Amino acid sequence: MSDEGGSTLPRRQLGRYLREGRNEVGLTLEQVGTMMQWSKSKLSRIEKGASGGTLRELDISELCRVYGFDDDRTMAMVRLAEQADAKCWWHTYDDVIRKSFNMYVGLESSATSLIMFRPDLVPGLLQIPDYARALDRTYFPADSADDLDRRVQLRIKRQAIITRRSRPIAVEVVLHESAIRTVVGGPKTMAAQLKHIADLSTYTNVTVRVLPFAAGFPVGLYVGPYVLLNFGLGNNGQEVAPAVVFVEGYTGDMYSERAQDMRMYQKAFAAMQRASLDEVASRILFRQAAKEFGA
Incomplete structure (x- = not known):
């Protein structure tokens, strides 16, 4: 796989096809696990596309x-x-990336939007880099300077x-005013960071809008940070892989492919987007705030 791809997507595709095949013949996880001399949880992880050990050709063939x-x-x-077992660029950062986020980096690298x-x-x-380093220095106080640098390198490489010339990903962001x-x-x-966002927002594949303090709570309650990842359509017009909702939390992250979860988060995003400043007004605010910070 190239650096633009990732091992997560083929692993998820493989898991989905194997799950469909099991359902076609009417077998349960327990029944197949017994046949393969595996635990139910191992087969479940394979079907969910979770990262784990090498998927042997002999096992897949069986x-x-x-x-x-x-x-x-x-x-x-x-x-x-x-393809799922191919090493990808982010695996060189395994020592400075938590396992749950490792999966996210793979999904992000495979997504189309x-x-x-x-x-x-x-x-x-x-x-x-300076913004990322300031955050990581606080969150990982025991890290060496080298580890902090590698965390920042990972962020920048992502x-x-x-910005790549070939098939850049489409990114649509709503950023609450508190973040700026x-x-x-x-x-x-902060001044450099806000100018950077303003510059990025001029890219045709990047949209950044600010949800102002004055908008209150467009959904009616607080909504934490989340990302909706889409993987595009294949030649047959079907989704290459189901879309994923990633919800980041302080004590753990959540991934979901459930259609009802996707609809809820899409609905929330639409509400917050309607309450946000438009792209031009948001860009003006980024540059204005940068000047207030002394740029």
């Missing part, structure tokens, strides 16, 4: 035999397993999906 896949379908599953709401901080994809008023790293850092 699952395909149990499900009655023909040779072509079996070969397709084996190829997906090979992202929809984000951030009520508190500038999202990682829009952060400048941002290539926005809360000081991270000092006035100089």
Whole structure:
């Protein structure tokens, strides 16, 4: 896989196809697990596309035999397993990235579009190095200077999906005004950060709007940070993989593919977007706030 791709998407595709194959023959997780001499949880993880150990060709072929896949379908599953086990660029940062977020980086790298709401901080994809370093220095006080640098490098490398020439990802962000008023790293850092967002928002694939304090709570209650990840359509017009809702939390992260969850978060985003400043007014506010910080 290239640096623009990721092992998460083929793993999820493989899991979905294997789950569909199991359902087609009317077998339960327990029944297949017994046949394969696996635990139910191991097979469940494979079907969910969760990261884990190497997916052996022998195991995939045996699952395909149990499900009655023909040779072509079996070969397709084996190829997906090979792609899923390929090392991708973010794996070199495994020592400075928590496991739950490792999965997010893989999904993000595979996505064709992202929809984000951030009520508190500038999202990682829009952060400048000094802003990212100030946050990480506080959140990871025991880290060495080298570890902090590598965390920042990871953040910056992720941002290539926005600015690359070939198939840049579409990003749509609603950022609460508190994120541009809360000081991270000092006035100089904030000024540079806000100018950076204003400049990024001029890209045709990037939309950033500010939800002002005056808008109150457009959904009727507080909504935490989340990202909707979409993976585009295949040649058959069907989704390459189900869209994912990623909800980031202080004590843990949540991933969901459930259609009802996706609808709820889409509805919330639409409400906050309607209450936000338009793109031009938001860009003006970023530049104005940067001047207030001394830019």
